[in-house]
Each structure stands twice: as structure tokens, then as C-alpha cells.
Amino acid sequence: MKRLTLDGLEALFAALRGQGFELIGPQLRDAALVLGPLEHAAELPVGWTDTAQDGGRYRLARRPDRAHFGYVVGPQSWKRYLFPPEEVLFRARRSGEGFALDPAEPPPRRAFIGVRACDLAAIQVQDRIFVHDPGYQARRAAAFIVAVNCTEAGGTCFCVSQDTGPQARGGFDLALTELCTDARHAFVAEAGSAAGAALLDALPGEAADAADLAAARDAIAHAAAHMGRRLDNAGLAEALRARLEHPHWQQVAERCLSCGNCTMVCPTCFCANVEDRASLDGDSAERVRSWDSCFNLEHSYIVGGNVRSSGAARYRQWLTHKLAHWHDQFGVSGCTGCGRCITWCPVGIDITAEAAALRAG
Amino acid sequence: MSALPLPAGDALLWRPEPYRIERVRRDLADTFSLDLVPAGGGAPLAFRPGQFNMLYAFGLGEVPISISGDAEAGGPLVHTIRAVGPVTEAMRGLRAGAVLGVRGPFGSHWPVVEAEGMDLVIIAGGVGLAPLRPAIYYALRHRRRFGRVCIFYGARTPDDLLYKAELKRWRGEFDLVVDVTVDRASHDWAGKVGVVTRLVEGGGYDPLHTVALVCGPEVMMRYAARALLARGVAREGIFLSLERNMKCAVGLCGHCQLGPHFVCKDGPVFRLDQVERLLAVDEL
Ligand SMILES: Cc1cc2nc3c(=O)[nH]c(=O)nc-3n(C[C@H](O)[C@H](O)[C@H](O)COP(=O)(O)OP(=O)(O)OC[C@H]3O[C@@H](n4cnc5c(N)ncnc54)[C@H](O)[C@@H]3O)c2cc1C
Numbered sequence: 346m347k348r349l350t351l352d353g354l355e356a357l358f359a360a361l362r363g364q365g366f367e368l369i370g371p372q373l374r375d376a377a378l379v380l381g382p383l384e385h386a387a388e389l390p391v392g393w394t395d396t397a398q399d400g401g402r403y404r405l406a407r408r409p410d411r412a413h414f415g416y417v418v419g420p421q422s423w424k425r426y427l428f429p430p431e432e433v434l435f436r437a438r439r440s441g442e443g444f445a446l447d448p449a450e451p452p453p454r455r456a457f458i459g460v461r462a463c464d465l466a467a468i469q470v471q472d473r474i475f476v477h478d479p480g481y482q483a484r485r486a487a488a489f490i491v492a493v494n495c496t497e498a499g500g501t502c503f504c505v506s507q508d509t510g511p512q513a514r515g516g517f518d519l520a521l522t523e524l525c526t527d528a529r530h531a532f533v534a535e536a537g538s539a540a541g542a543a544l545l546d547a548l549p550g551e552a553a554d555a556a557d558l559a560a561a562r563d564a565i566a567h568a569a570a571h572m573g574r575r576l577d578n579a580g581l582a583e584a585l586r587a588r589l590e591h592p593h594w595q596q597v598a599e600r601c602l603s604c605g606n607c608t609m610v611c612p613t614c615f616c617a618n619v620e621d622r623a624s625l626d627g628d629s630a631e632r633v634r635s636w637d638s639c640f641n642l643e644h645s646y647i648v649g650g651n652v653r654s655s656g657a658a659r660y661r662q663w664l665t666h667k668l669a670h671w672h673d674q675f676g677v678s679g680c681t682g683c684g685r686c687i688t689w690c691p692v693g694i695d696i697t698a699e700a701a702a703l704r705a706g
Numbered sequence: 707m708s709a710l711p712l713p714a715g716d717a718l719l720w721r722p723e724p725y726r727i728e729r730v731r732r733d734l735a736d737t738f739s740l741d742l743v744p745a746g747g748g749a750p751l752a753f754r755p756g757q758f759n760m761l762y763a764f765g766l767g768e769v770p771i772s773i774s775g776d777a778e779a780g781g782p783l784v785h786t787i788r789a790v791g792p793v794t795e796a797m798r799g800l801r802a803g804a805v806l807g808v809r810g811p812f813g814s815h816w817p818v819v820e821a822e823g824m825d826l827v828i829i830a831g832g833v834g835l836a837p838l839r840p841a842i843y844y845a846l847r848h849r850r851r852f853g854r855v856c857i858f859y860g861a862r863t864p865d866d867l868l869y870k871a872e873l874k875r876w877r878g879e880f881d882l883v884v885d886v887t888v889d890r891a892s893h894d895w896a897g898k899v900g901v902v903t904r905l906v907e908g909g910g911y912d913p914l915h916t917v918a919l920v921c922g923p924e925v926m927m928r929y930a931a932r933a934l935l936a937r938g939v940a941r942e943g944i945f946l947s948l949e950r951n952m953k954c955a956v957g958l959c960g961h962c963q964l965g966p967h968f969v970c971k972d973g974p975v976f977r978l979d980q981v982e983r984l985l986a987v988d989e990l
């Protein structure tokens with residue numbers, strides 16, 4: 346463990362750039378925190394926070410300090426860099442009567458700056474899903490992950506219920522805990538891989554002392570004690586499997602717009618369309634994979650009709666997939682407790698409240 | 707049924723292999739069969755009865771299509787396709803020599819080996835006979851390993867009956883029960899009229915020692931399962947092949963889900979007790 350100053354953080358950015366990584370991190374754009382390329386620590390949303398989230402509500406606010414990671418999660422997750430919203434799976438050209446595929450392109454090398462524990466867990470969930478997907482695996486292997494432990498919780502956070510946070514427990518190259526008080530501004534840094542350890546060794550800074558570690562522990566405990574939401578998972582999957590025909594699905598459907606926002610912001614949702622396109626002259630073609638949602642009517646289309654034509658059936662697919670069938674398919678929950686689907690639902694439908702209502706009924 | 711391991715190396719997961727159409731058969735007005743061989747030479751991929759491939763029309767789209775040929779003949783890969791939309795329509799326009807992409811084989815298979823020693827009841831509706839034909843070929847090749855073998859086949863009209871010449875030949879086999887029915891008869895139809903599930907009552911098979919393989923529209927399969935259960939066939943002996951939207955066939959696109967199952971890799975062939983409760987729920 347090492348204690349980095351602000352200069353140390355900047356040195357980390359420089360070292361990653363020096364190793365050829367494109368740095369991706371949170372930044373302020375259009376009244377929300379989004380992810381994008383950045384080069385310097387000062388481009389982070391310094392002094393901003395977004396913890397006052399609620400159902401259908403997201404507001405940025407000024408912080409009294411200059412914290413660099415004093416917020417939680419915005420609408421975007423790292424999913425867009427490992428499983429991009431649109432991706433060419435292959436390009437092909439006609440050759441004689443047949444066709445030939447172009448070789449796959451090498452993945453970009455990216456460093457993810459500020460991955461929260463819930464999103465780290467989401468990456469591990471998608472690792473299981475995309476275990477055979479060559480593009481995902483290549484991008485994943487090329488990524489360097491700088492995690493950040495949360496020291497404040499957002500209004501829709503429930504990582505504690507999902508046992509995914511607020512502290513990053515493995516799956517990162519480096520993990521930072523920001524200590525930002527009147528007395529000091531520092532980052533306690535921990536290596537989680539050989540690559541992370543080598544990088545950390547080369548950074549300026551001193552070994553973290555007992556006081557640093559205690560302060561980091563207390564700050565994370567503070568976040569854990571202030572979760573905005575909670576979800577009782579005990580027996581939940583079984584309860585949902587037994588309630589496929591519960592009248593509550595219809596009650597949610599009366600509020601749900603089937604807009605699919607929840608699936609778009611969710612860091613674990615993996616549904617995708619696969620489309621083949623040809624060039625105008627018909628000589629070349631490509632296969633494109635793009636995000637889809639089980640809230641789209643066409644998601645369940647087969648000749649003769651759509652299997653899930655009602656909104657109730659589509660909401661049921663989403664909730665039972667996340668909280669019940671995901672366990673059967675991948676051995677984990679499909680929900681990491683990041684709270685995005687609650688915050689970004691235009692009518693504020695809350696997965697924790699709906700799950701509780703279904704269980705109670 | 708347990709899913710087979712993924713067919714090719716991970717790097718090939720999304721990449722279709724070019725196959726040349728060796729022969730086209732016009733089965734019905736809207737249905738045709740393609741014999742496919744690897745465009746680069748070599749043997750066509752091996753498969754088990756009930757599995758399917760993703761067939762790719764260059765630049766246009768890719769669709770799941772069952773393999774309808776003989777798994778043990780070692781010949782070309784046979785697919786029987788009904789033209790219902792853009793991709794399958796385009797495939798109808800292809801002639802011998804044209805090239806298609808193939809990914810596969812995917813999914814679970816009919817338990818033909820496990821069914822040896824039992825009576826075998828095969829129930830097909832419409833184009834649902836295509837995925838069952840490899841199971842029929844297996845039973846014919848290894849006829850002595852089975853007890854009674856019954857084929858119950860239903861189509862909308864006599865003009866919709868697939869593989870007519872073969873049906874006739876199978877009918878001529880002394881140790882095969884082949885019973886065919888249509889929903890609506892034409893004037894020259896001398897056979898049965900009515901739903902295929904009625905045929906389940908006949909056939910003379912022993913329900914307590916029967917494995918039934920069912921493929922057709924989902925409602926038809928539900929009724930067939932009910933009729934089989936009513937005759938005393940065990941749930942564990944009834945197998946259905948399900949259809950859902952499929953965009954990948956490898957458990958990655960999410961479109962084919964039925965409760966906990968990915969129909970593409972946990973199915974398409976399911977034992978009735980795996981899916982019975984799920985199929986009873988509307989719009990799942
Ligand atoms: C496991 C499996 C085996 C099949 N075997 C055969 C077969 O042997 N012969 C045959 O004629 N048909 C078979 N089908 C159905 C066949 O896949 C569809 O008729 C075909 O996808 C229609 O594509 P289209 O683009 O021509 O039509 P459209 O109606 O325009 O379909 C658009 C797209 O929706 C999806 N889609 C539509 N209908 C289906 C469907 N029923 N199942 C899955 N995806 C669908 C496909 O991605 C398709 O490209 C099978 C389906 C499945 C799931």
C-alpha cells in the first residue's frame with residue numbers, strides 16, 4: 346500500500362499514457378458524469394458530486410472540497426468499452442462464387458480510471474457471459490483497471506445488499522481510496538496484479554501508514570453504512586420463480602414505458618442484435634452487433650408473432666432475469682446494486698421496491 | 707439434454723464457414739432443401755439429429771435452420787427451409803454452385819441413442835418434420851435396436867406435406883407405422899383429416915416403454931404432450947424442440963431465453979419436464 350499525493354495521481358496517469366494506454370475516466374458533460382478519454386487528473390469531475398440520486402432523478406452538485414472521485418456512478422458503465430454499443434464482428438468480401446472474412450483487428454489498450462466496486466463486479470459478471478466471445482476477451486485482456494473505493498454512497502446504491510462493494514475486492518490492477526479532508530488530500534493505493542504492483546512501485550509516494558489505512562477503512566465503512574437502497578436477496582430467486590403469474594407484473598406495466606433505459610444503463614445486461622449489412626455494390630459485407638433490450642417488442646419476434654407482446658411480460662423478463670434466472674445461467678445475480686436502473690428510469694420504477702412487493706404478495 | 711461444447715475455437719465463434727450448394731430440391735411451393743458441402747473441400751461438419759446451424763446469406767442475414775439430413779451418411783449437409791421472410795426468401799433464390807455461410811452445429815439433440823430398446827413415437831407438424839428426419843434416419847438405420855416405431859405427421863393441407871416420396875417409402879416398410887393427417891383435405895385426398903394429436907391415440911406403441919420426439923408449432927406440441935401424457939407416456943420420455951428468436955446460437959445475444967434456459971444452447975430439444983411449467987406461462 347502506498348500513499349499518493351495529487352502529484353502521484355498525475356504521475357499514475359502519465360505512467361499509463363507512457364505504457365501506451367488510452368485513459369478512460371469520468372468527466373463532466375451535459376449536466377451528467379459520463380465516461381470518455383482523458384489525459385490528466387484535472388479533467389476528472391473535481392469538486393462535483395452526484396450522490397443525491399433517486400428514482401428518476403439525477404442532479405450534480407458542487408462539493409465543498411476538491412475531491413477527484415467524490416461522486417458515484419453516472420448513466421454509463423465500462424460495459425461500453427468491453428461490450429460496445431455497436432461492434433463490427435467481422436468484415437467479409439466476395440471472392441469468386443464465395444466470400445472471405447477479413448482477419449480480426451487487434452483491440453485498443455485502455456486504462457479504466459475510477460472503476461467502482463459495483464462496476465468491477467459487473468465486469469466480472471460479463472466475464473462469465475462473454476467467456477467464449479473473442480472480441481470481448483481481447484478487449485478485456487488489454488484493459489488496465491484502476492478501481493476507486495467509494496467513500497460516500499448514492500441515493501440509489503445498494504452494493505452492500507448485493508455483496509459487491511463499496512470496497513473493491515480483487516479484479517483490479519490498482520485500487521485507490523481517496524482521503525480528502527481539511528488536513529490532507531491523498532490516495533491510498535493498493536496493487537491487485539503484478540502489472541499494478543510494478544506500476545505502483547515506480548510512482549512517487551510513501552508507504553501508507555496505519556493512520557492512512559484506518560482513515561481509508563473508516564471512509565469506506567461510512568459509505569457502506571449509508572446505502573440509499575437495500576434488497577433482501579435471501580430466497581428472492583425462488584420467490585420470483587414461483588411468481589411468474591403474479592398480478593403485480595401488470596401493476597408495474599401500468600407505470601412502465603417499455604423505454605428500455607434500465608437495460609441500456611445496466612452494466613450487466615448483454616442482450617444484443619446481430620445484423621448483417623452489405624455495401625451498396627454488394628461486394629463487401631459486415632456483421633454488426635448492437636445493444637438490444639428485452640423491452641423492445643422485436644426482441645422476442647418469431648415468424649407468427651412476438652412471444653412477449655405485453656409490457657407486463659417484458660418487465661417480468663427483465664426482473665426475473667436479473668434476480669432469478671441469472672443465477673441459473675451464470676451462478677451469480679444479474680444485479681450488482683449500482684442503482685442506475687432506478688435513477689435513469691423516467692418514471693422512477695425501483696427494482697428493489699418491485700422485488701420487495703412481489704415477494705410480499 | 708446437456709449442451710454440447712461450442713463447435714469451433716472461440717476465435718471462430720461469429721465467423722461463418724463458406725459452404726457451396728451442391729443441389730437444390732424444391733419440396734413445396736415455399737419450401738426447399740439445400741445440400742451443402744464445404745466450399746474449400748473436406749468433410750461437412752458432423753452433427754447429431756435435432757441440432758441446427760446458423761445459415762448466412764452474404765450481407766443479408768443469418769437464420770437458425772435445423773439439419774434435416776442423415777447424420778451417419780457422411781454426405782452433404784442437408785437443410786430444409788421454408789421461405790417466410792427476407793433471408794429465407796433470398797435463400798430460396800439460390801441455385802447450385804452458390805455459396806452460403808454456415809456456423810454450427812448448435813444445441814441439444816434428440817435422444818435417439820438413449821431411446822434404443824424403447825418404442826419410438828415421432829410426432830411432427832408442418833415443417834417440423836425437417837428436424838425430426840435425422841432421428842427417423844437413425845431409427846431406420848438401426849431399426850432392430852428399437853421396439854415399435856411410429857411416425858405421426860400432420861400438415862395444413864395435402865400440398866403442405868413435406869418429403870412425400872420418402873413418406874410413401876416409409877409407409878411401405880412393414881415394421882414402421884406411418885400415419886399422416888391434414889387439417890383441410892383437397893378433393894383427391896383419401897387420407898385422414900384432423901389434428902395430428904389425434905393420431906397419438908393409435909399406433910399400438912407401449913406408453914410405458916416409449917420415447918416420444920415432438921416438433922411443430924408450439925400449441926401443437928403442447929397438445930401432443932397432453933395427449934401422450936394422457937396415454938400414459940412418462941414426462942421423462944417426451945422431448946420437444948422449441949423455437950425462439952435467435953441472433954447468435956451461442957448464448958450471447960439473449961433473444962432465445964425461456965426462463966432460465968437459452969433455447970439455442972440448452973435446447974432446442976428439451977425434455978418435457980424441463981420446460982412444461984415454463985410453457986404453461988403466457989408470454990414467458
Ligand atoms: C432452432 C431453430 C431451428 C429452425 N429450423 C428451421 C428449419 O429447419 N426450417 C425452417 O424453414 N425454419 C426453421 N426455423 C425457423 C427459421 O429460423 C425462421 O423462419 C427464419 O429465421 C426466418 O428468417 P427471415 O429473415 O427469412 O424472416 P423474418 O420473419 O424477416 O425474420 C427476421 C429475423 O427474425 C428472426 N426470426 C424470425 N423467425 C424466427 C424463428 N422462427 N426462429 C428463430 N428466429 C427467428 C431471425 O433472426 C430472422 O432473421 C428454425 C428456428 C429455430 C429457432
Ligand code: SF4
Nearest residue numbers: 614615616639663666
Ligand atoms: S433479457 Fe433483458 S434483463 Fe436480461 S440481459 Fe437481456 S436486456 Fe438485460
Ligand code: SF4
Nearest residue numbers: 611680681683684686
Ligand atoms: S439491475 Fe439496476 S441496480 Fe442492478 S446492476 Fe443493473 S442497473 Fe445496476
Ligand code: FES
Nearest residue numbers: 955957959960970
Ligand atoms: S440465440 Fe443468442 S442467446 Fe440464444
